Amino acid sequence: MTKFPAVLLFLGPEEGQKNEEIDALRGRVAQATGGPPEEHKFYLTEVSIGDVVDRLRNGSLFSAFRFVRVYGAETLKKKDDLATLADYLAAPAGDAILVLVSEETRADARLEKLLPADSRKVFWELFENQKRGWVVSYVRKQGASFDADALDLFLELVESNTNELRAEADKLIVFVGRSGTITIDDVETFIFHSRDENVFTLYKRVVDDDFAAALEVLATMISSDDADPVPLISGLVYHVRRLLSLRALLDGRTPFDAACTRLGIRGKRIQADFRAGTDRFSRSELERQVYLLIEYDAAFREYGARLSRILLETLVYQLMFRSDGIHVGGSRLDSLIA
The missing domain is CATH 3.40.50.300 (P-loop containing nucleotide triphosphate hydrolases)
Structure with a gap:
């Protein structure tokens, strides 16, 4: 044997x-x-x-x-x-x-x-080029294919773990059939808007100016173990920075469609969410949010999971409302930890 x-x-x-x-x-x-x-x-x-x-x-x-x-x-x-x-x-x-x-x-x-x-x-996490190659190969083996823009959006939305990539690709393959082509509208419908609560839905509630709904999203993420503070903050930083880049282009009189193309913001529904964000927040306000998120990121990395829910709820409040009297660094946070 x-x-x-x-x-x-x-x-x-x-x-x-x-x-x-x-x-x-x-x-x-x-x-x-x-x-x-x-x-x-x-x-x-x-x-x-x-x-x-x-x-x-x-x-x-x-x-x-x-x-x-x-x-x-x-x-x-x-x-x-x-x-x-x-x-x-x-x-x-x-x-x-x-x-x-x-x-x-x-x-x-x-x-x-x-x-x-x-x-x-x-078993290391896939690099971006490996992630693209894995998805293309997997979908092709099932007889389906991606439009170029649809593939870019899929890779942006789905984590670099083959379990997640396979599960989300299977949803699309079932919908378009084994000889079908996956379009950007398919990815929007079955990946972006059908997903459980995440960074995107959380920030959408911030843009909607609905604090209670934002806390509900956050609570759902916490209950599903999807609110590890560090990756959550990283996702928000990435999202708000893209929104800030869009706001800067619009302020420079770049047409909205052209600005979205330049930044790789694809899909009509996703573009609508970005438009709502630029309507809601000025460039200076988005810059404030980026600085705020970086400050929270440092706090979570230093203090770990302690007070994570309290700090995340405070962060959501500060993203929506300017509150210069609340800080996450220095003696104020230290007094909460003690």
């Missing part, structure tokens, strides 16, 4: 390619052993590595091989946990693979030292 490694360490944020690697490994095991392996999936937030090792040491009555995945490998730092794992790896079960998984790009140095050098693999 093919010999498989006792342990593998899969790291990195690219969950799609990581899952593909796990699926391929599972397939090789099934082919080599004559049937699907017995599978176990653990999270180190719920069980200890000792519990996992106990399961590994107990053979299976129903399958020739066992496939054990453990998520949260970045938490394996305690001396006792590392010792437990080291004892197991000194004499691992011959009928099992242990796959340690983490979204981080590095595990504890002591953990990595326990593992064979070739057992560690990092």
Whole structure:
């Protein structure tokens, strides 16, 4: 029978390619052993590595091989946990693979030292050029295609994770059919306006001058774990800077359509949202928002998740209403943290 490694360490944020690697490994095991392996999936937030090792040491009555995945490998730092794992790896079960998984790009140095050098693999987030190539290839394999502008908008809206890219592309393929062409209107309808609450819908409520609705969007994002402060602020900075660039072009008497073309703002509905933003805020007000967001970004990076909801709600208020008496830096924030 093919010999498989006792342990593998899969790291990195690219969950799609990581899952593909796990699926391929599972397939090789099934082919080599004559049937699907017995599978176990653990999270180190719920069980200890000792519990996992106990399961590994107990053979299976129903399958020739066992496939054990453990998520949260970045938490394996305690001396006792590392010792437990080291004892197991000194004499691992011959009928099992242990796959340690983490979204981080590095595990504890002591953990990595326990593992064979070739057992560690990092799945990095796709670069922009890789993202474009992956989407084009995936959609083409399904028999569909993208208009150039539609592809640009799709790449702008969807995260650089192949799980997300695949899921959103599948929606469009189902709509246009396997021989269809995806247009910019399709992307607007099925990606931009059908998505759950996000940075775009949050800022739209700011533009609408509806503070209560903006807080509802924020609450929805928080409840769905989609309001990690740092990427949320980064998304808002990107969006407001584009709006500021548009406002500057309009102030310089560039026609709206020409300004949108120059900035790559595509789609009639998205352009309508940008027009509403430039109608609502002056250039100086948008500059104030950018400075404000940069200040909040620094605060979140320094203080982490503490007070995140309070600060995010305050940020939304300050984006809508000038409030020079509220600051996020210095002694005012320090007094809240204390």
